[in-house]
Amino acid sequence: MSLTQQEVTQFHRQGYLVKPGIFSSNDLQPLKNALTAIIDQQARALQDDGQLKRLYAQEAFGKRLAKIYAENPAAGNLITRHITGKGGGGYNGAAMLQCIRHPSLLSCVESLVGPDIIGSSVYRIRPKLPGWARGEVPWHQDAGYTLAHCDRYLVVTCWIPLVDATLENGCLHIIPTAHKGGILRHFTDGHAGFLEVPQDGLPPVEPMPIPMKAGDVLMLTNLTPHASFANRTDEVRWSIDLRYQSAEVPNNVDEDPATYTPERDPVTMACYPPEADFVIQDTCDPSREIRTAPQFKQLRERYDRHRPDSPGRGWTPLKEQ
Ligand SMILES: O=C(O)CCC(=O)C(=O)O
Known part of the structure; x- marks a missing residue:
């Protein structure tokens, strides 16, 4: 199930694409x-x-x-x-790797980033609880969290609800076409401690809510502004967000986090240094691919033990705006 040329064009023009039904309920169950x-x-x-x-x-x-x-x-x-996890990491067992390596999802990702695919270090599981401030994520671009030299590369976010995502339980909202305007000014200390682009810093394009069924996939560019608001139901809006990039995009696949030094030039670093990137598909050397749960767990935990500091990108606090 790869993307059609029309879908690839819509992704690049609009900055998003919804692919319904990629994960069946059996696929999500583990x-x-x-x-x-x-x-x-x-x-x-x-x-x-x-x-x-x-x-x-x-x-x-x-x-x-x-x-x-x-x-x-x-x-x-x-x-x-x-x-x-605490600001990253989190559940890294077999069922997570199974979702990340889901064959139909990877075929779609391949249509966007090519056949040599790196699993970007940043993946998240979000139990968006009713009334939980941290479940509401203010407007941002994912590129706001990564180092500035990566703004020019495509990192694809795949946002996947494990239960139906609705207006009431806090589905994702996006701003179409805004990825073409490049990086927006983000501020630290936004809502619930997240990075935030305040309303008056957003492009003048009407945002769109994206209600989705469990197992649909929303694909976004790393420059597509998105947010999610309050969960006004009595159930958890569970979702995962996974990220993928071409092997040509800076990454930390062959690095040892124990020897990482934050003093070096940031352009030599992975897009997000604190967590482990991993090889998903390597057409020349498939032995580099992370395919088993123990390999995945070991790699991710190595970064939990020696978590590299990110030099960041100098965003200032919202209150100093
Ligand atoms: O799941 C959410 O509510 C927010 C997700 C998000 O901001 C992201 O995937 O970058």
Whole structure:
């Protein structure tokens, strides 16, 4: 299931493309099971510790963490952090790699970045809880988070809801065609601590909400402004966002994070130095591809142990605007 020429053209013209039904519900189930297992294990520990009255074990995937959070926000936050990591990292088990390497998804990505594909270090799992400020992500471009020398390269974000994403539960909103205007001015200390482009810094193009079914894929460029707003339901809006780039885009695949030095010229660095990039497809040397869960886990955890500092790109705080 690769992209048609028309879809590739729409992606480049509009800065986004929705491919419906790439992941079947069977394809999503292993990840949902793995996340449920983490929630279950953590909920039991919290209950033993007297911090939760109930396990909510009979609740559906979309509801369980929301119920826990509603009973005790601190307990909900703790479990959420186990899943997302602290500002990165997070769940890196077999089911995650399976999603990242999903064959139909990779065929679509290949249509955009070519056959030699690097899994960009930045992938995220987002349990967007009702009433959870950190679930609302203000306007930004993903390039705002990566180093400036990468603005000229394409890094494709694939945003995939694990449950239906609606206006009510906080689907993604994007600004079409705005990627053509280059990088916008971002500020640190935006909503919930995220980078933010304030309203008056956004291009004068009407934003578009993108409601999606579970398993659809929204593909964005790294310069496409996007945001998501409050979840006004009583269920969690679960999603993952994965990123891919051509092997020609700067990356840290052959680097040892233990020997990383932040003093060197930023242009010699990966687009996002703190986390591990990995080879998804290498047409000349397939032995470099990260295909097994232990390989993936080991690589990701090596970066958790020696997390390189990013020199950043000098955005200033919103309050000093
Ligand atoms: O999932 C969300 O609500 C925000 C996602 C996002 O900002 C991203 O994928 O870069």
